[in-house]
Amino acid sequence: MQDLDIISVNIWHIVISLANLVILFLILKKLLFKPVKKIVDKRQKEIESEYKKAEKTQAEADAIKAEWEGKMATAEAEADKIISDAVERADSRNEVMLYESREKADQIIRKAKADIERERKDARETIKKEIVDVSQTLSEQIIGREINMDDHRDLIDKAIDKIGEEQ
Template sequence: MQSLGVISLNIWQIIISLANLVILYLILRKFLYAPVRKVLAARAAAVDRQYADADKAKEEAQADRAAWESKLAGARDEADALLAEAGVQAERRGEQVIADAREKAEGIVRTAKSEAEAERRRAEAEMHGQIADISALLAEKLIEREINEADHKQLIDSFLAGIGESGDTDR
């Protein structure tokens, strides 16, 4: 078998070698670079997606927090308003109760007073009668003479009425 010289140019060999390099370029592009690039791109996309997800979750959490906080503040306000209203209502009711009680007490006092008055009047009237009877009896015994009891009673009644009126004005 023959060998080539150390330097021997052959145009076909040069062209074959050129084509070899082009073919190897295509092979590497198709079988090494394309799959690896695809995987790298997919990984980059996944990382981006995860970052986006995390950002979204964070945003949502913050929005939730804000919502809760506003809700909480609203609830506190509402509770304050309710308390205030309840206080006002309670005060009003208390006043009413007090007013009612006072009214009732006044009514009771008034009736008691009027009853006492009526009692007093009745007692007075009774006393008038008894005093008249006693005075008539006393006068009868004193004078020891028979007089018209009816006439005397009338006389004493009118007299006592005079006393009662003067007594009324005294009190």
């Protein structure tokens, strides 16, 4: 039976081993688990704090981005308005210049027509006068005597008017 003593189970050894294990567990828990747990909890709080800071920073960045996009939209709208105002001013200037140039052209045409009409009247009067002078000279030579100038002019004016009406 000696062989069985070596293999046999001794209850007191098991109880003492379990008691040693529990004591060792309690000592380790007191010395290691609680401080490690505190460190882990502290780290967890720091990480949560960093996440909160990151979320806050992200929110601020989003707000700044939204503000910037709003300013860009406003700037684009202002640029479009400035461009449209410039186009409108250019169009109105173009219309004014076109109107003024038409007015000047009309004035030049009216003046030219008036000058032509005046020149025509002057030329007609000059031609009448020359015709009167020539016809008077011819009439004097043909008749051999002097004709009254007023009578002669009346006759020639009537003849010229008849010629002008026929044309």
